[in-house]
Amino acid sequence: MFDTAFLDLPALSAAGGEVHLPGSKSISNRVLLLAALSSGSTTVHDLLASDDTRVMLDALREIGCSVDAAGGSSVRITGLGGRPPRSPAKLFLGNAGTAMRPLTAALALLGGEFELSGVARMHERPIRDLVDALRQIGCRIDYLGTDGYPPLRIVQTPGVPALTAPIRVRGDVSSQFLTALLMALPLAAGTQDIVIEVLGELISKPYIAITLALLARFGIVVGQQNWQRFTIAAGSRYQSPGSIHVEADASSASYFVALGAIASSACEPKGITLRGVGLDSIQGDIRFVDAARAMGAVVTGGPNWLHIQRAAPGQGWPLRAIDMDCNHIPDAAMTLAVMALYAQGSSTLRNIASWRVKETDRIAAMATGLRRLGASVEEGADFIRITPPPQARDWKAASIPTFDDHRVAMCFSLAAFNPAGLPVRIQDPGCVAKTFPDYFEALLALAQAPAERIPVICIDGPTASGKGTVAAALARQLGYHFLDSGAIYRVTALAAVRAGLAPDAGNEARIAALAQTLPVRFAGDRVLLGSDDVSQAIRTEEVGVNASRVSAMPAVRAALVALQHGFLRLPGLVADGRDMGTVIFPQAPLKIYLTASAARRAERRHKQLISKGFSASIGDLCAALQARDARDGSRSVAPLTPAQDALVLDNSDLTIDETVARVLAEWQARQPFAVSAQG
Numbered sequence: 001m002f003d004t005a006f007l008d009l010p011a012l013s014a015a016g017g018e019v020h021l022p023g024s025k026s027i028s029n030r031v032l033l034l035a036a037l038s039s040g041s042t043t044v045h046d047l048l049a050s051d052d053t054r055v056m057l058d059a060l061r062e063i064g065c066s067v068d069a070a071g072g073s074s075v076r077i078t079g080l081g082g083r084p085p086r087s088p089a090k091l092f093l094g095n096a097g098t099a100m101r102p103l104t105a106a107l108a109l110l111g112g113e114f115e116l117s118g119v120a121r122m123h124e125r126p127i128r129d130l131v132d133a134l135r136q137i138g139c140r141i142d143y144l145g146t147d148g149y150p151p152l153r154i155v156q157t158p159g160v161p162a163l164t165a166p167i168r169v170r171g172d173v174s175s176q177f178l179t180a181l182l183m184a185l186p187l188a189a190g191t192q193d194i195v196i197e198v199l200g201e202l203i204s205k206p207y208i209a210i211t212l213a214l215l216a217r218f219g220i221v222v223g224q225q226n227w228q229r230f231t232i233a234a235g236s237r238y239q240s241p242g243s244i245h246v247e248a249d250a251s252s253a254s255y256f257v258a259l260g261a262i263a264s265s266a267c268e269p270k271g272i273t274l275r276g277v278g279l280d281s282i283q284g285d286i287r288f289v290d291a292a293r294a295m296g297a298v299v300t301g302g303p304n305w306l307h308i309q310r311a312a313p314g315q316g317w318p319l320r321a322i323d324m325d326c327n328h329i330p331d332a333a334m335t336l337a338v339m340a341l342y343a344q345g346s347s348t349l350r351n352i353a354s355w356r357v358k359e360t361d362r363i364a365a366m367a368t369g370l371r372r373l374g375a376s377v378e379e380g381a382d383f384i385r386i387t388p389p390p391q392a393r394d395w396k397a398a399s400i401p402t403f404d405d406h407r408v409a410m411c412f413s414l415a416a417f418n419p420a421g422l423p424v425r426i427q428d429p430g431c432v433a434k435t436f437p438d439y440f441e442a443l444l445a446l447a448q449a450p451a452e453r454i455p456v457i458c459i460d461g462p463t464a465s466g467k468g469t470v471a472a473a474l475a476r477q478l479g480y481h482f483l484d485s486g487a488i489y490r491v492t493a494l495a496a497v498r499a500g501l502a503p504d505a506g507n508e509a510r511i512a513a514l515a516q517t518l519p520v521r522f523a524g525d526r527v528l529l530g531s532d533d534v535s536q537a538i539r540t541e542e543v544g545v546n547a548s549r550v551s552a553m554p555a556v557r558a559a560l561v562a563l564q565h566g567f568l569r570l571p572g573l574v575a576d577g578r579d580m581g582t583v584i585f586p587q588a589p590l591k592i593y594l595t596a597s598a599a600r601r602a603e604r605r606h607k608q609l610i611s612k613g614f615s616a617s618i619g620d621l622c623a624a625l626q627a628r629d630a631r632d633g634s635r636s637v638a639p640l641t642p643a644q645d646a647l648v649l650d651n652s653d654l655t656i657d658e659t660v661a662r663v664l665a666e667w668q669a670r671q672p673f674a675v676s677a678q679g
């Protein structure tokens with residue numbers, strides 16, 4: 001997951017390949033709660049692992065259900081099965097509507113003392129309609145903060161309330177209130193039919209269809225008339241299906257359907273294939289496919305797969321503008337707002353008032369981001385109209401605020417396909433953890449950009465200048481890949497010695513041949529040679545000396561060029577070494593030559609050695625450093641010297657953090673975004 005302050009996506013040019021999407025949030029959290037209300041255990045396969053399901057699982061544990069890992073993405077839930085929940089309990093439910101609303105109803109009916117809270121935004125998301133419905137049947141629920149919003153306290157004596165009259169609930173703010181009642185009220189359906197009546201127009205109806213489909217899987221049949229009257233038959237009992245599979249998330253699919261619709265396919269495989277969800281999904285957001293087709297996308301599909309391709313020019317590309325009632329696909333419709341940037345004419349998305357009370361005010365958030373990109377946007381209480389930038393030159397390089405809303409972050413990544421070739425900055429990309437923690441990894445695995453558009457920061461410099469530490473920290477802060485070219489020379493030296501080749505001039509050709517196909521891989525902090533973890537082995541003094549010798553061999557350096565170029569991948573690279581800016585990435589937009597006085601570097605090395613328990617003399621270390629500088633600076637091939645366009649940064653009097661901050665400031669100053677990193 002990218003948990004950086006921002007993620008800069010370079011302009012993307014094409015996309016293709018296959019992705020298996022994570023599980024549906026709406027199905028996962030419903031199944032978890034239904035399993036918790038059943039007797040015995042239920043194994044849930046392909047469960048979504050994200051913030052929303054984590055808070056639900058934590059809550060279920062807290063109230064006394066057992067939750068056991070069952071291999072891979074499966075968990076086994078042992079339900080309460082008629083036992084009272086453990087109480088008192090305080091439950092933190094993050095920003096998960098699918099946890100807050102259904103748990104409120106279930107716990108109010110089960111009885112006990114509970115406090116339900118969430119993140120600050122959850123305390124601004126309405127819950128009054130549900131609380132009013134539950135109070136009608138005698139449940140005691142108090143507001144702990146603002147009336148009508150979480151946090152809530154439930155203090156309920158156990159025992160099922162007697163329900164005679166129909167229970168009424170408003171359906172025009174969120175369908176989750178009705179879902180919550182439908183999932184909880186079977187607890188009270190022992191000897192009586194339970195009738196729920198919806199007041200006002202029910203929104204987001206397909207989510208009620210998901211609820212009914214999953215209740216049926218747990219043995220509860222609900223009759224419904226016109227989405228207004230729902231009847232749970234007397235004698236209904238939750239019966240675990242034993243095991244259940246979660247479909248992939250149809251809302252998450254929308255970003256990849258859109259990707260297929262707007263990105264060209266430069267090479268095979270053509271288009272985007274999605275696995276795990278398909279045309280017969282029980283999730284209403286699968287209807288996003290119809291909207292994407294109406295805009296021009298070429299979509300084919302089967303029971304659990306979809307394939308999407310961009311239409312031929314003039315036949316759906318550029319996309320067609322649409323005017324659509326989006327009430328049935330409230331989440332996926334946000335993706336249409338970004339697709340509208342690639343359409344001819346203005347697109348209007350209507351009947352989306354609920355956007356204003358979700359993770360953020362989504363109509364306002366989408367309008368902000370779209371305007372920053374150069375679109376004209378009109379917004380009303382329940383609609384948004386988007387007119388794309390008239391010409392490629394009217395697009396702007398934008399820093400997109402995401403307001404802690406996963407969908408805002410995911411949607412706007414698609415703006416990186418803009419015809420102006422501009423990068424897009426997504427602020428706080430980690431907010432996708434709500435439903436799709438690895439979204440950006442999945443996107444970047446499919447997206448392509450020409451090598452010259454992928455940014456590289458080169459950090460070259462002499463030994464003990466701190467370049468490795470600085471480069472690694474920068475890569476972490478930017479979410480970029482990291483090339484430790486020194487480690488590559490060390491691995492080459494190790495591999496040569498292991499192959500019986502002493503690092504002598506006579507073996508240059510053989511070592512170069514070995515370097516050509518060196519099976520080196522970096523996995524997090526580990527360095528692998530084939531399947532062998534050599535992270536420790538390459539750090540010995542002896543390997544260091546040998547690395548210096550092989551690195552002076554022109555044929556070896558030449559053999560390692562392609563391997564180093566291979567590290568240049570989306571979204572960008574920080575490369576640390578001695579010839580990154582001069583030889584390997586001469587086109588890099590930022591080259592830093594990091595140095596410090598020999599005396600300061602000797603001191604640093606001395607501290608390092610002492611901390612590892614070795615004794616050393618600063619004088620000797622200083623002399624050794626100077627000798628190494630002279631050797632590196634005078635070798636015939638790729639001598640250590642600043643590139644002509646490098647910025648020489650002497651960090652003799654700077655800490656590592658200060659050095660990183662300086663380089664980052666240089667990088668930021670070179671970015672085209674009109675708005676600052678945080679703004």
Ligand SMILES: O=C(O)C1=C[C@@H](OP(=O)(O)O)[C@@H](O)[C@H](O)C1
Binds near residue numbers: 025098174175203330
């Ligand atoms: O029941 C559900 O799983 C959901 C219902 C929808 O909310 P509303 O009914 O508030 O529109 C949707 O936006 C949300 O992401 C999930």
Ligand SMILES: C=C(OP(=O)(O)O)C(=O)O
Binds near residue numbers: 095098
């Ligand atoms: C509205 C959403 O979430 P929640 O389940 O918290 O309502 C969403 O995921 O877009």
